Amino acid sequence: MIHKSSKQEMRNLRRRNRSKRNNVAHPTKPRLVVSKSIKHISAQVVDDHTRTTLVSSSS
Structure with a gap:
């Protein structure tokens, strides 16, 4: 039986x-990450091609 934590x-x-x-289908578009x-709440715009964070904001 699989444990609850491993299912999560x-x-x-x-x-x-x-x-x-x-995102791989659109490598030219940056990715918006919201946490x-x-x-x-915080948001980041990430460019996966260059592996950099372009913009970051939090409140």
Whole structure:
């Protein structure tokens, strides 16, 4: 039986790979990454071709 934590890890990996797979089809477009917590939200624009963060903002 698979543990709950490993199921969550598998789900997270699938989600991450799905978003990266879509970005591979458009290598010239930067990727918007949004992270949120209870108190804060942050966003980054990432260029995967050069592997750099172009813009970052948080509040």
